[in-house]
Amino acid sequence: MNSKSTLALLLTLIAPVAAPLAAQSTVTTPGQELSDLIYGSIGDDSTTEIDMGQFVDFGRSIFVSIDSNEDGAISHGEFTQWDFGFEFIAEDKGRQQAFQAARNILFANWDRNSDGTIDRREYHRAMAWDYRRADANDDAFLSREEFLRGYTVIKTYRAALSE
Template identity: 30%
Template sequence: MNTTSAKRLALGYAAASAVALAATLGSATEVPEPVQTLENIAASIDATNDGVVAAAEHRDFTEVAFLSMDSDESYTIDGDEFFAWDMGFAHLADERGKASAYAQAKLDVFAVWDGDGDGVISSAEAREQALWEFTNADADGDGQVNARDLAIGSPTFATLLSFVWV
């Protein structure tokens, strides 16, 4: 699959996921476990503990996540490194019998983050994609997002959540 096709596929998943997640988030009386996992992720990104994730906090999280994935310290992330790292959704996919679909979602996300299609994600590609995702999640343009914004507006989170929850 070429990079453009992968991006369209992942963004298509994200759009469908966002609609389903928005309906779920808007109507759920209890917070579903995948959403709670994302709330925990957002809380860990929120360095100031003010209940929102600012652009700088998101950027810093991206840098830390990138470095934690880069197990060979090459300043690039290959497929093996990317698939070995998990934000907390893999066990949920396993519990729901969706491990195969989740693995495919991770393939799609990797293809999107690998902007030039060379088989590795560079730190520049990671920063560029993370900035785009944050901007997309920040629908009101106020420079901050919460877990719900990330679940709906970040194609990466929406795609990964879709294979766990929807």
């Protein structure tokens, strides 16, 4: 069999599988839509990338909204009761247990001294670390793609929601 006929055979075998996979990659999931909304809420409308200052400001506003008793620290209960909107997706997919495990892992990672709360300093350090980790090209800005692929919260929740 020559290389042209081998290629033709290979394409014939792959075509039925490749078409559905290609179609899946263009389908927007509820999680992706929510992640896009979150990314859009961080910067202003005039920028296509977000900088560390915008990201930290976003983090501060999230911290305040999670800290429901306003004591300057986030308890495990406050952390797991607050939600961007991913919990509804987890319920819809029957992935509540995996989603709760993801929340617990995030909390444990951000509670650096393991005292059962995340104080402002711990939260700020986690946000700064997550930003640097997501900045794949080290240009000090996060593109939408970098945010969606590299931000720890999005990655962790995406893993929990996937089947």
